[in-house]
Amino acid sequence: MRYIESAGGPPRSAQDCVVYLDHAATTPMLPAAIAAMTEELAQVGNPSSLHNAGRRARRVVEESREQIAEAVGARPSEVIFTSGGTEADNLAVKGLYLARRAADPARRRVLATAVEHHAVLDSAGWLASHEQAEAVWLPVDATALLCPEVLMDAIIADPDSVALATVMWANNEVGTVQPIAELAGIAREYGIPFHTDAVQAAGQLPVDFAASGVDALTITGHKIGGPVGVGALLLARGVRPVPVLHGGGQESEVRSGTLDAPAIRAFAVAVGLTVAGRDDEASRLTKLRDDLIAQVLAAVPDAILNGAPPGPGRLPGNAHFSFPGCEGDALLMLLDARGIACSTGSACTAGVAQPSHVLLAMDPDEARARGSLRFSLGHTSSQEDVDALGAVIGEVVERARRAAR
Amino acid sequence: MTSLRVLAAMSGGVDSAVAAARAADAGHDVTGIHLALSANPQSYRTGARGCCTLEDARDARRAADVIGIPFYVWDMAERFDRDVVQDFVAEYARGRTPNPCLRCNEKIKFAAVLDRAVALGFDAVCTGHHARLVGGALRRSVDQAKDQSYVLAVLTREQLGRAMFPLGASTKDDVRAEAAARGMGVAAKPDSHDVCFIPDGDTRGFLARRLGRAPGSIVEADGTAVGTHDGVYGFTIGQRKGLRVATPARDGKPRYVLDIEPASRTVTVGPLESLDVLDIVAERPVWTGCRPPDRPRDCLVQLRAHGDVHAAVARTEAGRLLIRLATPARGVATGQAAVLYDGDTVLGSATIVATS
Numbered sequence: 144m145r146y147i148e149s150a151g152g153p154p155r156s157a158q159d160c161v162v163y164l165d166h167a168a169t170t171p172m173l174p175a176a177i178a179a180m181t182e183e184l185a186q187v188g189n190p191s192s193l194h195n196a197g198r199r200a201r202r203v204v205e206e207s208r209e210q211i212a213e214a215v216g217a218r219p220s221e222v223i224f225t226s227g228g229t230e231a232d233n234l235a236v237k238g239l240y241l242a243r244r245a246a247d248p249a250r251r252r253v254l255a256t257a258v259e260h261h262a263v264l265d266s267a268g269w270l271a272s273h274e275q276a277e278a279v280w281l282p283v284d285a286t287a288l289l290c291p292e293v294l295m296d297a298i299i300a301d302p303d304s305v306a307l308a309t310v311m312w313a314n315n316e317v318g319t320v321q322p323i324a325e326l327a328g329i330a331r332e333y334g335i336p337f338h339t340d341a342v343q344a345a346g347q348l349p350v351d352f353a354a355s356g357v358d359a360l361t362i363t364g365h366k367i368g369g370p371v372g373v374g375a376l377l378l379a380r381g382v383r384p385v386p387v388l389h390g391g392g393q394e395s396e397v398r399s400g401t402l403d404a405p406a407i408r409a410f411a412v413a414v415g416l417t418v419a420g421r422d423d424e425a426s427r428l429t430k431l432r433d434d435l436i437a438q439v440l441a442a443v444p445d446a447i448l449n450g451a452p453p454g455p456g457r458l459p460g461n462a463h464f465s466f467p468g469c470e471g472d473a474l475l476m477l478l479d480a481r482g483i484a485c486s487t488g489s490a491c492t493a494g495v496a497q498p499s500h501v502l503l504a505m506d507p508d509e510a511r512a513r514g515s516l517r518f519s520l521g522h523t524s525s526q527e528d529v530d531a532l533g534a535v536i537g538e539v540v541e542r543a544r545r546a547a548r
Numbered sequence: 549m550t551s552l553r554v555l556a557a558m559s560g561g562v563d564s565a566v567a568a569a570r571a572a573d574a575g576h577d578v579t580g581i582h583l584a585l586s587a588n589p590q591s592y593r594t595g596a597r598g599c600c601t602l603e604d605a606r607d608a609r610r611a612a613d614v615i616g617i618p619f620y621v622w623d624m625a626e627r628f629d630r631d632v633v634q635d636f637v638a639e640y641a642r643g644r645t646p647n648p649c650l651r652c653n654e655k656i657k658f659a660a661v662l663d664r665a666v667a668l669g670f671d672a673v674c675t676g677h678h679a680r681l682v683g684g685a686l687r688r689s690v691d692q693a694k695d696q697s698y699v700l701a702v703l704t705r706e707q708l709g710r711a712m713f714p715l716g717a718s719t720k721d722d723v724r725a726e727a728a729a730r731g732m733g734v735a736a737k738p739d740s741h742d743v744c745f746i747p748d749g750d751t752r753g754f755l756a757r758r759l760g761r762a763p764g765s766i767v768e769a770d771g772t773a774v775g776t777h778d779g780v781y782g783f784t785i786g787q788r789k790g791l792r793v794a795t796p797a798r799d800g801k802p803r804y805v806l807d808i809e810p811a812s813r814t815v816t817v818g819p820l821e822s823l824d825v826l827d828i829v830a831e832r833p834v835w836t837g838c839r840p841p842d843r844p845r846d847c848l849v850q851l852r853a854h855g856d857v858h859a860a861v862a863r864t865e866a867g868r869l870l871i872r873l874a875t876p877a878r879g880v881a882t883g884q885a886a887v888l889y890d891g892d893t894v895l896g897s898a899t900i901v902a903t904s
Contacts, residue, residue, distance in 0.1 A: 473668060476620050480579070546667035 162483040162531045166366075166460060166521025167315055167343060173368035173413050173522070180370055180409035190402040191393060200404045207411030211375065214418040215362065216351035223376045223394045224407055228342040228363035230387070231376035232262035234398065235338040235359045236309055238384020240270050243306040243336065245385070254297050254308040256281045256289050257504035258316075260340055263309055264500070276306065280504075286451045287319035287505050295329050302333045309337070312344035312360075316501040316517055317450030318461025320348065327356040336382060342366055342374075346417050346521075347425050347459050358382045362414075364406065368522060369413030373406035417522075428459040428520050431529055435462050435518060438533030443540045449502065449515060460520035465502075469514040469543040477539045478516075483532055486517045514547075552671040554578045554712060557657055558611060558619070560604030562727045562734045563676030563715060565611035569730055570714035571674045572615050578674070580612035580619040583661065585628040586745070607734050614732050622664075624656055631655035633745055637758045640781035643808035644883025647853060648743055650699040653677075658707040665710075672712045676723075680716030681708060685837040688892035691719040698853050701887040701897035705836050752790075755781040764813025766793060769806065769822065780808050783815050785903075786823055786879025793817065804879075824876035830869040830886045830898030837888075837895035840864055848889040849873070851880050851900070862888055869898040 163171075172180075188200030205219070212219040225231045236253065243250045253267045257280040270276035279297055283289050289310055298305055308330045313320045323339050330337035338359040341350050346367035352360055359382060363374035378384070378397070390399030417424075433453055439446055439462070447465040451457040466474060471487035478485055487499075502512035518532065554576040556568035572578040582605045605621055612619035632652050639646035662673045678689035679697040686708060689695040703711065715723055727735035746754045759781055766775035775793040777783070782790070787805040797803050797819070804823055807816040828851070833840070844863040849871055851858070859874035871886055880903045888895040 472620065472622070473664070476579075476618075477668060479618060542668060546664045548667070 162528045163523065164483060164485045164518040164520065164528060164532060166524065167517065167519035168486055169365045169371065170346075170368055170521040171523050172365075172370060172409070173416055175416060176369050176409040176413040179412045180405045183405035183408045186404070188404070190404055191391065200402075203404045203408050204402050207407045210411040211414045214414045215345070215360075215377065216353045216355075217360075217377045218380070220395075221352065221377050221379060223378055223397050224402060225374045225376055225398055226372055226400075226403075227365070227374040228260075228340065228361050229262040230398075231361040231363070231374050232260065232338075232340055233266050234376050234384055234387050235361060236263055236266040236307070237270060237274075237387055238397075239307045239336050239338065239359065239382070240274065240276060241385035242383055244274075244276075247303075249304055250306040251275060252277045252279050252297075252301070252305045254279045254281055254294065254305060256283055256310050256321075258283050258287050258314055258319075258501040259309065259311055260315055260342070263311070263338075263340055267309075277304075281310075283319075283504055285505050286456075287314050287317050287449075287501060288451065288456070289321055289326065291322060291325050291329055294326055298329065298333055298335065302335070305333070305335045307336045307338060310339055312339045312341035312350065313348060313458045314450070314501060315343045316499055317463045317505070318343075318458035318519075319451045320344065320456050320458065323357060324355050327358075331356060343458060345414075347421065347428065349421070352377050352379075359384075364410040364413060367413050367417045369410040370406050373403055373410045375410075424522065425459045428524065429453070431520055431524055431526065432460060432462055434526070435520070435529045435532065438529060439464060439518075439536050442533060442537035446540070447511070449505065458519075460524070462518045462520075463515065464518075465511045465515040466540050466543070467511070467514060468547055469540055470547050471513055471515050473543040473546050474514075474516050474539060477542055478532075478535070481535050481539070483535065486519070487515065552576045552712075553669060554672050554674050555661070555665040555670040556580045556617070556674040557661060558582050558608035559676070559740075560607035560611075560734065560737075561676065561740060562724055562732070562737055563678070563720075565608070565615075565676070565732050565734050566723045566727050566730070567674055567676040567712075567714045568611070568617065569615045569726075569732075571712060572617055574714070576672075576674075578615070578617045579670070580608065580615070580617050581661075582608040582619070582621045583624045583628075583656070584621050585632075585656075586625055607737065611732050611734055614730060622661065624660060627660045628652070628656055628745075631660075636743075636745075637755060637781075639883050640755050641759055641810060642883075643780055643810040645784040645881035646883045647699065647885060648745070649853070650702050650885055653700055654702045658703050658711060662707065662710055672710050674712040674714065676715055677713050678715050678720070679713050681711060681713055682893070684708060686894040687716070688889075688894075689716045689718075694720045697889075697892075697894050698850055698855075698885065698887050701836075701894045702834060702885060703836070704834055708836055752782040755779070762813055764815065766791065766815045766817055768797075769816060769818045774803075774817065777813075777815055780810050780813055780815055783808055785881040791817060820878070823878040823880075825878070825880045825903040826873050826876050827904045828871040828873070828880060828886055828900055829902040830871065830900045831867075833864065833867070833869040833896055833898035835896035837890060837893045840896075845895075847895055848891075850887045850889065851877060852884050857889065860888075869896075 188196035190201040190204045208222045209219045212222050253276050255267050267278040271278040281293050310321050310326050312323050327337045336358040339357050340361045342363045345362045358379045360377040365371040388399045449463045498509050498512035554571050556578050558564045558580045609619050632648050636646050636648045677696045678694040679700050680687040686697050688697045742749045762779040765773050767773050774795050783805045801819050803817040806818045806822050844861045847862050848857045849860040858877050861872045863870050882900050884900050885897045886900050887897040
């Protein structure tokens with residue numbers, strides 16, 4: 144258990160004493176990334192400027208680009224910096240659709256799983272409502288896994304009408320890992336560009352851009368110990384989306400906007416450190432996560448673990464449960480009051496929890512979807528965090544059940 | 549004083565924000581919630597007033613930030629639609645004039661929300677209503693103009709036992725000044741008016757969309773037809789405007805709605821004097837300020853929100869409340885609450901079902 148410093152002294156209440164089990168939402172920045180960013184913030188220079196200060200900033204950006212490329216198996220020229228995962232997903236889905244349709248007006252179908260992040264889901268939906276696209280939602284199985292046959296069937300129904308396919312590497316809610324290389328191989332057979340949102344995968348799984356065979360891949364800084372507000376779209380050579388942001392023509396004319404040298408430098412530091420320590424960290428998190436699952440199931444025997452069984456098919460830091468007879472938001476509030484931060488993993492409208500589209504795609508039972516919680520572990524997680532959850536989850540679920548009656 | 553676990557219902561307005569702040573200052577462990585009452589927050593109301601917009605949720609959240617308490621949004625849209633909106637429509641369809649704020653207190657804030665709060669480990673629900681709780685009984689606010697005891701009088705002793713109204717001893721001006729002093733952005737936010745789920749204030753249009761056209765006739769007390777209407781739900785007892793009566797009254801005086809008969813879709817109109825009511829029958833009495841009276845009791849009665857107070861004698865008979873007014877009252881609508889007071893203490897309340 145760790146303490147967040149409150150202004151003016153020691154922790155005052157449970158609110159200041161946090162067991163943070165929501166690393167999939169955002170994870171603390173690595174101290175080295177904070178140091179790099181802080182140092183860079185004190186510098187002046189637009190990386191696009193021609194003078195000495197500009198050249199210095201440009202060098203920071205390009206060295207960062209090379210570090211990131213090296214860490215994720217890409218060429219430096221394949222790294223397009225963005226403001227984060229949402230922008231990278233928008234650029235991939237909208238940009239590739241528009242480019243493919245411009246080359247052949249018959250290409251209208253966007254193939255995506257029903258469990259994509261909203262950045263992909265809503266981009267495809269927007270194309271359907273504004274750009275004559277047909278969004279094809281590929282069904283997943285009860286663990287959120289996309290069977291390669293499903294993608295294959297969707298393509299061969301009419302291969303020439305497919306603009307792109309997009310399948311997330313690992314699901315942000317239930318942690319299910321998709322067979323990306325196999326899926327990308329199928330798309331490749333038909334010459335269809337394949338995008339993957341690897342925002343959740345990048346910090347915990349071996350993500351190798353070249354080896355995966357995908358054409359476009361999204362990563363973001365704040366899920367791997369870097370800052371919020373910076374990410375990248377990796378674009379294989381020759382893959383040219385139509386820009387979403389227009390302006391100064393930075394990033395090979397694909398993404399305009401002044402390059403954020405401090406954030407990019409911190410992003411690169413975080414990627415480098417995270418990838419270097421990834422295998423050890425993944426096995427550490429897997430052990431913690433398996434213990435978390437065991438403690439929760441011991442305290443709440445009828446809890447249901449959602450997603451893939453623990454193993455290579457699941458993100459090491461992810462545990463996601465349905466608690467029958469509970470409302471997820473009541474569970475979250477009760478845990479919050481006990482200093483434990485987690486997530487219902489659902490979209491918000493004015494803070495109102497909607498049943499998760501991911502869970503509904505896995506199982507149409509809305510009650511199961513509403514009564515669910517995600518616990519996600521990361522680099523600061525400890526056995527104490529898991530034990531703290533295990534100590535209260537039984538009582539919290541019992542109370543939430545009474546409130547739902 | 550014992551510290552309680554308090555759930556503060558925060559609408560996004562100034563009253564509930566200051567109420568929550570006072571509860572926290574009093575040493576209670578306060579958690580703020582905003583009730584989302586519409587599945588689609590834009591559908592009921594847009595603009596700064598009311599209780600259902602994204603902006604209100606944001607205002608409530610910012611007030612909670614300033615106080616320094618946890619804050620969540622509770623989705624009560626289904627319950628609100630069923631217990632308040634549908635009830636509102638059904639009551640109008642029966643020729644009555646419901647008070648949805650009263651129903652919301654009875655069925656949502658101090659029922660659905662309170663029950664959930666208690667189950668989750670809270671001791672009390674705190675709101676920004678202008679009313680006082682003294683020894684378990686409900687009393688009027690010291691700010692008579694802002695007093696809301698009328699819309700709370702439907703609550704039972706058990707419900708009041710779990711309620712906390714920290715504003716009852718303050719005037720609205722004091723509350724606004726305090727909000728400003730606390731640095732709350734809602735200090736100058738306009739008061740909410742109208743019915744929160746009817747954004748444009750057009751109750752008749754809202755009901756017409758829900759109930760459809762149901763034309764009928766407008767008649768004089770002697771049965772003479774003087775006009776037609778599109779639905780009895782467009783009328784309330786004592787209404788003068790919007791009658792669309794073509795022929796002038798024989799005496800030349802304005803006409804008012806005297807009676808609404810939904811089965812035959814008949815609206816009866818007549819002169820002002822015919823609105824006079826002396827006897828009132830009310831159902832489902834709730835007694836919080838005294839024991840159910842076993843013999844006639846002198847008291848004061850209020851017959852609508854912010855309405856006049858009348859001297860009366862009340863008695864119960866076969867589970868009903870019978871009220872005899874000392875002097876006639878006008879425009880007493882069925883569906884409204886009759887709230888009995890002793891001075892400024894609420895004795896009890898019941899729903900008006902008949903007048904004569």
